[in-house]
Amino acid sequence: MSLYNVGIIGAGPAGVFAALSVCDFYNAQITVFDWQEPLKTLLPTGGGRCNFSYFETDIRTFAGYYPRGSKFLLSVLSRFNMNDTVDYFENIGIKSYVQNDNRIFPISDSAKVTSEILLKRAKLLGINFKKERVNHIYHNGENFVVSTQNDDYEFKKLILATGGKNFKLARKLGHKIITPTFTLAPLEIKETQYYNLSGLSLKDVWVKVFFENKKLLNISGDMLFTRNSISGPVIFKISSICAYEDYSDKNPLELKINIAKQSIQYLENYVEEFKTNNAKTAIKNAFGDFCPKNLLDLILKDNNIEPLKQIAQMTKKEKEIILKNLTEFTLHITSKVIGTGIVTAGGVDTNEINAATMESKIVPNLYFAGEMINVDGFTGGFNLQNCWSTARVAAMNLFEEK
Ligand SMILES: Cc1cc2nc3c(=O)[nH]c(=O)nc-3n(C[C@H](O)[C@H](O)[C@H](O)COP(=O)(O)OP(=O)(O)OC[C@H]3O[C@@H](n4cnc5c(N)ncnc54)[C@H](O)[C@@H]3O)c2cc1C
Structure with missing residues (x-):
């Protein structure tokens, strides 16, 4: 396999899971940008216990737990769902259990331990984390140029996973942002x-x-x-x-x-x-x-x-x-x-994203993952599942033939 060059903006659950997932499909060189520590935003989830998904095997029913984006997510979940997530986590050493209200937690009951395992795997796979804020992104005709306070970096493919509070980059790249409002x-x-x-x-x-x-x-x-x-x-x-x-x-x-x-x-x-x-x-x-x-x-x-x-x-x-x-x-x-x-409704308009690949319909080679998309769910593990599923689908389709 040849070497591919991928940039990911945001090291929250979506960005980190996208990075890990790219490695499952391609021999890629991956750089993840975040001014915060990677997975800092995973630590408070589930009251520190990390309620990372919800036990419901019917994906239609699952998608029904999202007041916004359920139709879009149905397609995403058909490619990577709760079962796939539990299996993936188990394979890398995060065993889980289903609580009596169907919420899924790691056996460690610890978001910190979960994040350590995910980051250990990222290190093993050679994923490069840069503690830098991305100020600007443009396309030079051949590659994306990601500009931070330290340097400019070039990437063939870019995944935006900047969460529910930062839409500036997506907006500047030409995407419509549905007015964000906090919820839950x-x-x-x-x-x-x-x-x-x-x-x-x-x-x-x-x-x-x-x-x-x-x-x-x-x-x-x-x-x-x-x-x-x-x-x-x-x-x-x-x-x-x-x-x-x-x-x-x-x-x-x-x-x-x-x-x-x-x-x-x-x-x-x-x-x-x-x-x-x-x-x-x-x-x-x-x-x-x-x-x-x-x-x-x-x-x-x-x-x-x-x-x-x-x-x-x-x-x-x-x-x-x-x-x-x-x-x-x-x-x-x-x-x-x-x-x-605890979660943002609104964000990048799903009409401008191909749900089968997570690629932008406006900017080729640009992909989205996580809460920055106009998809949000109830409490119960749905918002993290949105991160895992969208990140995985973006990663698996990065270098597919069009
Ligand atoms: C207290 C709390 C508890 C929660 N509990 C649960 C739960 O138990 N289960 C559940 O399913 N969901 C839960 N959620 C929701 C869940 O945490 C979020 O949906 C999830 O973190 C979204 O992940 P993300 O990677 O899309 O975005 P984020 O986690 O927000 O990560 C985005 C990252 O991008 C970085 N970033 C943004 N802009 C830039 C830039 N320009 N340059 C560089 N980096 C940038 C940010 O610093 C951030 O680290 C909880 C949320 C909170 C606040």
Whole structure:
């Protein structure tokens, strides 16, 4: 095999995996540029445990976990998917396990150990890392010229993997960037009276999301109150699906949360039966199966319902208010919490990338990988899988005959 010359911009998961993958297909000379340490961005993933993929063998279902780019990714996943990733990792010494929520982690439970193994392999393969920021890229008619603060470097093929915060290079090369916005973030709530519920978690609640009187979503999962905001898997999903909704203090998203996870009718029957058998029980102690105590206390306070009143004395109106709150507890979302999102929605327009090769449709010999593409997934390992899959497909097609 002849020697090929490949430049990769960005040493995050996508850039490093692209570099390793190029070596599986070609006898290439690879240079990876990043002003940060390689794989620094892998270290905080999965709370330091590196949730690197999600166990789902059906690629259509898998692609459905990406609010943006699912169709594009379907083609990518048909070439390199979760199974391929797990096998690849295992082959280089990263054994993994599937957690009971289907998230996949390395057996070491350590992003640091995972990154060390990947970088050890990169060293073994002779991949060259340059700790330099790329300021400018142009094509001199024969090669790409990559210009850093130190020097200019020439490459036949270039893979851009600059992540979700740096689109300047792609834009300058002529690519359309879909407006980036951060996602997978906690959401700020308008109802200040619930701020002191911080730390309270609600298990597997059912949530309906409305915007401008239109129902957007029906979704379920765990949530958590955190000071002036709410968080947790179901909230992250909402922040992701509603990434481009223009909600604000004046025009908030409305969440109606079924805390009890029961229908109104079921709760009506429950109350009637409970009243018969426990007439003297205080209202505040009658709904323990359906609502955490401190939340019920606040609901009662908010609605001027006497918590110590016996359940038998509860008026029809009071019952209606309580049951409505248990099944449609309403919160208004004014914004995402600034500076908290863990992934970027938006990025290089997928219409300008060939999904079978990851090559630019605008600039020949330029390829893309990772979060900089307008593809983003829910929490669960989907965003790293996007990195592994797009990087692998870019690498395997670099020198294919056209
Ligand atoms: C706290 C946190 C936890 C997360 N946990 C998970 C998880 O458990 N599972 C999951 O699937 N996803 C997780 N993610 C998301 C995941 O980490 C990202 O999707 C992933 O890192 C994207 O990889 P990337 O290589 O495309 O981009 P990045 O990781 O952002 O890497 C891009 C690199 O390019 C470099 N770069 C940019 N511009 C230039 C330039 N001009 N010159 C040189 N270098 C440049 C940057 O310095 C950076 O190192 C998490 C994210 C965060 C923030």
